[in-house]
Amino acid sequence: MNTRDSGRHRVVFRAPPPANPARHTAEPDPKARETMDPNPPSFPLTPRNRVRRRPQRGHYDHETVYRILDAAMLCHIAYVIDGQPYCTPTAFWREGDHLYWHGSSASRMLRAEATGIPVCLTVSHMDAIVLARCGFNHSINYRAVMAFGRAAPIEGAAAKKRAMDGFIDRFFPGRAGALRAPTAKEIKATMLVGMRIEDASAKIRDVGVHDDEEDYAHPVWTALVPLQTVLGAPEECPRQLPGLDAASGGMAAYRAGRRLDAVMTETAAAYARREVGVKD
Numbered sequence: 001m002n003t004r005d006s007g008r009h010r011v012v013f014r015a016p017p018p019a020n021p022a023r024h025t026a027e028p029d030p031k032a033r034e035t036m037d038p039n040p041p042s043f044p045l046t047p048r049n050r051v052r053r054r055p056q057r058g059h060y061d062h063e064t065v066y067r068i069l070d071a072a073m074l075c076h077i078a079y080v081i082d083g084q085p086y087c088t089p090t091a092f093w094r095e096g097d098h099l100y101w102h103g104s105s106a107s108r109m110l111r112a113e114a115t116g117i118p119v120c121l122t123v124s125h126m127d128a129i130v131l132a133r134c135g136f137n138h139s140i141n142y143r144a145v146m147a148f149g150r151a152a153p154i155e156g157a158a159a160k161k162r163a164m165d166g167f168i169d170r171f172f173p174g175r176a177g178a179l180r181a182p183t184a185k186e187i188k189a190t191m192l193v194g195m196r197i198e199d200a201s202a203k204i205r206d207v208g209v210h211d212d213e214e215d216y217a218h219p220v221w222t223a224l225v226p227l228q229t230v231l232g233a234p235e236e237c238p239r240q241l242p243g244l245d246a247a248s249g250g251m252a253a254y255r256a257g258r259r260l261d262a263v264m265t266e267t268a269a270a271y272a273r274r275e276v277g278v279k280d
């Protein structure tokens with residue numbers, strides 16, 4: 001682990017566990033279980049993050065929370081301005097126990113968040129539709145995280161440039177170096193904010209159809225219908241220069257037919273291994 005302290009954001013770099021998005025639906029390897037840390041690092045349990053509804057689905061350990069976050073490109077960020085709640089979808093990335101996102105310097109969301117207001121960042125993956133024998137028992141298999149903290153801006157052109165490069169490289173390893181460098185005007189037009197995760201919860205449903213015993217005799221088709229977000233075939237720009245391929249632009253992991261959450265997990269691990277980031 002490599003810890004660096006500089007400025008407002010402490011960045012902790014830690015290699016995440018190997019990519020295995022199927023883990024939630026598969027029994028853990030018994031050999032791996034023997035070597036599991038009995039007390040893995042966890043987020044503090046607070047009145048804010050304690051899962052009350054179906055608490056057996058709640059998890060607070062870093063590994064589970066980070067695995068769900070790292071499998072996503074998209075999050076939703078909730079915040080309140082003048083008593084009005086908003087919930088904005090946006091791309092984000094993680095470095096250690098910090099989460100970062102960005103947008104236009106004119107963004108109302110970012111300008112408000114940069115004042116240090118409390119935010120709640122959520123990620124959810126839908127893994128299956130669960131069709132039961134009554135409406136009440138219909139469900140969704142999912143992996144979700146709610147992370148709480150206070151947003152703070154990334155300030156200074158050099159730090160913003162590093163963060164902008166980090167944002168590109170987290171998703172597309174090595175692509176920032178292949179791109180035309182951002183101009184001073186583009187850096188000025190971009191606002192980046194981040195938050196340290198103060199506390200967080202993960203909630204996972206990964207079981208099959210569950211009905212009341214007397215309903216199993218009811219004649220209706222039931223099933224678990226798996227859901228996946230899968231990459232399509234790239235549609236190359238008609239003005240593409242000759243001799244270029246996807247791998248040269250940091251897109252080696254993005255092969256058509258792959259699951260997006262698997263690609264996100266793989267590229268997050270590659271980014272963590274590089275040990276570069278927002279506050280180099």
Ligand SMILES: Cc1cc2nc3c(=O)[nH]c(=O)nc-3n(C[C@H](O)[C@H](O)[C@H](O)COP(=O)(O)OP(=O)(O)OC[C@H]3O[C@@H](n4cnc5c(N)ncnc54)[C@H](O)[C@@H]3O)c2cc1C
Nearest residue numbers: 048049050051052053124126140142144145146201202203
């Ligand atoms: C894709 C998807 C679809 C869902 N559909 C439904 C639905 O149709 N109906 C329904 O009732 N519920 C649904 N849920 C579950 C829902 O997110 C809540 O967990 C549930 O409604 C309980 O809410 P609550 O406020 O009573 O939770 P509480 O247990 O009171 O919440 C307390 C704390 O637990 C944690 N927590 C609660 N829910 C989650 C979560 N999902 N992920 C991470 N942390 C959590 C948070 O830290 C929260 O502050 C869905 C979840 C997902 C991901």
